[in-house]
Amino acid sequence: xxxxxxxxxxxxxxxxxxxxxxxxxxxxxxxxxxxxxxxxxxxxxxxxxxxxxxxxxxxxxxxxxxxxxxxxxxxxxxxxxxxxxxxxxxxxxxxxxxxxxxxxxxxxxxxxxxxxxxxxxxxxxxxxxxxxxxxxxxxxxxxxxxxxxxxxxxxxxxxxxxxxxxxxxxxxxxxxxxxxxxxxxxxxxxxxxxxxxxxxxxxxxxxxxxxxxxxxxxxxxxxxxxxxxxxxxxxxxxxxxxxxxxxxxxxxxxxxxxxxxxxxxxxxxxxxxxxxxxxxxxxxxxxxxxxxxxxxxxxxxxxxxxxxxxxxxxxxxxxxxxxxxxxxxxxxxxxxxxxxxxxxxxxxxxxxxxxxxxxxxxxxxxxxxxxxxxxxxxxxxxxxxxxxxxxxxxxxxxxxxxxxxxxxxxxxxxxxxxxxxxxxxxxxxxxxxxxxxxxxxxxxxxxxxxxxxxxxxxxxxxxxxxxxxxxxxxxxxxxxxxxxxxxxxxxxxxxxxxxxxxxxxxxxxxxxxxxxxxxxxxxxxxxxxxxxxxxxxxxxxxxxxxxxxx
Amino acid sequence: xxxxxxxxxxxxxxxxxxxxxxxxxxxxxxxxxxxxxxxxxxxxxxxxxxxxxxxxxxxxxxxxxxxxxxxxxxxxxxxxxxxxxxxxxxxxxxxxxxxxxxxxxxxxxxxxxxxxxxxxxxxxxxxxxxxxxxxxxxxxxxxxxxxxxxxxxxxxxxxxxxxxxxx
Numbered sequence: 001x002x003x004x005x006x007x008x009x010x011x012x013x014x015x016x017x018x019x020x021x022x023x024x025x026x027x028x029x030x031x032x033x034x035x036x037x038x039x040x041x042x043x044x045x046x047x048x049x050x051x052x053x054x055x056x057x058x059x060x061x062x063x064x065x066x067x068x069x070x071x072x073x074x075x076x077x078x079x080x081x082x083x084x085x086x087x088x089x090x091x092x093x094x095x096x097x098x099x100x101x102x103x104x105x106x107x108x109x110x111x112x113x114x115x116x117x118x119x120x121x122x123x124x125x126x127x128x129x130x131x132x133x134x135x136x137x138x139x140x141x142x143x144x145x146x147x148x149x150x151x152x153x154x155x156x157x158x159x160x161x162x163x164x165x166x167x168x169x170x171x172x173x174x175x176x177x178x179x180x181x182x183x184x185x186x187x188x189x190x191x192x193x194x195x196x197x198x199x200x201x202x203x204x205x206x207x208x209x210x211x212x213x214x215x216x217x218x219x220x221x222x223x224x225x226x227x228x229x230x231x232x233x234x235x236x237x238x239x240x241x242x243x244x245x246x247x248x249x250x251x252x253x254x255x256x257x258x259x260x261x262x263x264x265x266x267x268x269x270x271x272x273x274x275x276x277x278x279x280x281x282x283x284x285x286x287x288x289x290x291x292x293x294x295x296x297x298x299x300x301x302x303x304x305x306x307x308x309x310x311x312x313x314x315x316x317x318x319x320x321x322x323x324x325x326x327x328x329x330x331x332x333x334x335x336x337x338x339x340x341x342x343x344x345x346x347x348x349x350x351x352x353x354x355x356x357x358x359x360x361x362x363x364x365x366x367x368x369x370x371x372x373x374x375x376x377x378x379x380x381x382x383x384x385x386x387x388x389x390x391x392x393x394x395x396x397x398x399x400x401x402x403x404x405x406x407x408x409x410x411x412x413x414x415x416x417x418x419x420x421x422x423x424x425x426x427x428x429x430x431x432x433x434x435x436x437x438x439x440x441x442x443x444x445x446x447x448x449x450x451x452x453x454x455x456x457x458x459x460x461x462x463x464x465x466x467x468x469x470x471x472x473x474x475x476x477x478x479x480x481x482x483x484x485x486x487x488x489x490x491x492x493x494x495x496x497x498x499x500x501x502x503x504x505x506x507x508x509x510x511x512x513x514x515x516x517x518x519x520x521x522x523x524x525x526x527x528x529x530x531x532x533x534x535x536x537x538x539x540x541x542x543x544x545x546x547x548x549x550x
Numbered sequence: 551x552x553x554x555x556x557x558x559x560x561x562x563x564x565x566x567x568x569x570x571x572x573x574x575x576x577x578x579x580x581x582x583x584x585x586x587x588x589x590x591x592x593x594x595x596x597x598x599x600x601x602x603x604x605x606x607x608x609x610x611x612x613x614x615x616x617x618x619x620x621x622x623x624x625x626x627x628x629x630x631x632x633x634x635x636x637x638x639x640x641x642x643x644x645x646x647x648x649x650x651x652x653x654x655x656x657x658x659x660x661x662x663x664x665x666x667x668x669x670x671x672x673x674x675x676x677x678x679x680x681x682x683x684x685x686x687x688x689x690x691x692x693x694x695x696x697x698x699x700x701x702x703x704x705x706x707x708x709x710x711x712x713x714x715x716x717x
Contacts, residue, residue, distance in 0.1 A: 038636060157702070160638065160641075236642050279713055280702070283712070285716055286713070
């Protein structure tokens with residue numbers, strides 16, 4: 001992974017000194033609140049109703065064990081002893097004191113960490129696939145390109161006051177898109193042209209929030225050396241023409257829509273034609289220099305499915321299940337990618353204690369070359385684990401609580417065993433859960449939807465607590481065929497309520513699209529920050545009914 | 551006479567007066583001394599203002615700097631207004647004037663010009679700054695130089711760091 005040189009260290013040290021200066025002036029009253037606001041945001045510091053929040057950048061999700069330990073220390077010394085993994089591969093502290101933030105940033109800088117541009121109307125942390133560099137279906141390792149973009153976007157003098165925040169994601173996997181590039185302001189997908197040269201397919205103007213949009217492709221193939229000049233052209237067009245009169249219409253997606261993707265692309269191409277051959281054009285040497293930081297760790301020569309693994313899987317059903325669910329294929333024979341799930345029931349999703357951060361550091365050192373990754377599903381990944389050590393790792397992380405998943409999101413489905421396993425059930429439930437998860441496989445989107453309890457029961461015994469799901473699904477038997485009823489508005493919280501039946505039931509193959517329609521009604525009707533349940537309570541069941549049965 | 555700050559941190563007395571755009575239906579009236587007038591009004595009556603030592607122009611943040619593309623040699627000063635410091639369009643305007651249209655005269659930031667944006671402005675090609683009156687101009691030199699290095703090429707740095715590192 002990337003290691004700072006003198007330039008990086010110098011620039012970061014100057015940034016910390018600058019923010020110390022700014023904080024001192026703000027505390028002395030020389031900087032008005034609205035003047036300090038964008039400065040602190042671009043240093044990761046929010047001031048929320050209850051306390052400040054510091055969002056620490058984890059560039060494209062990569063962490064060394066020493067960095068995890070420093071995060072643990074900082075969360076212990078300056079906060080309440082825990083941190084929070086965000087959906088954009090960053091880490092947040094929830095209770096730092098404003099006056100301590102320069103010291104926190106100085107401590108982080110010692111391990112090459114910072115909070116640069118994790119908020120504010122600027123270019124944010126570039127994200128990518130959490131399995132980058134370790135998976136087998138990758139065209140190229142995307143991380144060097146993310147690092148190149150990180151450097152280019154860091155304190156970019158022209159783009160520090162954009163109309164709105166700006167997020168770039170890079171995907172290099174042929175068959176998956178864990179980076180969700182089409183719902184970013186800029187999505188970059190690596191492609192090779194007929195000659196075998198690397199380039200990027202460029203999506204612009206995707207996004208979630210109030211106006212979810214899949215970004216259109218504005219260029220099918222951008223040669224890799226042109227990456228930065230092309231980004232600069234896109235950002236310049238956005239900076240100059242993006243709306244600044246209404247913050248809900250200020251994202252680039254609105255501009256792309258207003259100009260049409262073709263019209264927008266023309267403007268970008270025109271701008272780019274002036275700067276494409278400038279010194280900002282990348283060189284093969286510059287790319288190779290960054291790539292040299294992302295060389296493979298010292299893998300041993302191993303075989304897939306070693307005896308130790310096969311035997312352990314045969315002997316322990318629980319282990320076997322964990323391997324199936326939380327372990328992914330690795331490009332190197334004999335290695336595996338392991339996801340540590342960070343969502344122990346009763347803990348807010350993504351929250352990790354200082355001790356847990358150290359435990360992740362420990363298992364990273366012991367099992368995965370001292371590196372870990374943060375995923376935008378708010379989990380952690382050990383990307384380079386020997387298959388013959390999976391069982392040991394599993395034993396080690398079980399008591400740490402890293403074996404549950406996706407709490408509180410749409411894909412955190414409460415689901416009874418259903419007709420596959422249970423004699424009482426009228427209908428299967430697990431395949432329904434799975435089909436819905438497949439439909440909503442874009443986790444950024446799911447997190448954007450906020451807290452949604454989706455509970456599925458295979459029969460009226462309601463082991464899946466479907467009545468109290470915000471969305472409840474109940475399997476019913478109609479003349480020997482399995483159908484599913486949907487209820488909305490249930491809650492198991494303090495404001496508990498029983499869900500209201502939406503209407504006639506659906507066949508299993510229709511369930512994913514029905515759930516999607518329900519979610520679309522919510523997204524179109526919600527106000528800022530309004531949760532699914534609140535929107536439902538405000539607008540009632542009728543709009544959902546009308547959509548689903550249209 | 552208010553002071554301005556230059557890129558090398560010098561504080562200078564300023565004798566340019568920014569003339570606001572007249573209200574609809576009113577005519578532009580120029581005060582005594584050196585004046586900066588709206589760029590489009592200057593363009594429309596270029597022949598009237600032959601002396602670039604006494605008349606310069608200013609651009610609003612949404613103005614197209616390209617309107618001055620063939621006039622950059624006729625001007626000794628162009629100002630770009632920042633109506634609010636969070637309106638970042640002026641940074642692009644400055645770079646275009648310098649890098650695209652080859653403007654070499656004085657490029658001044660006016661309007662909501664605060665301390666913490668000075669270095670960004672400098673990097674984009676501004677070389678004088680009408681700091682907002684309530685800000686401490688004595689701090690400006692420090693704020694113009696928070697950073698000794700930059701990753702990107704910009705008006706002040708022809709080569710991005712990845713090329714300089716390669717040396």
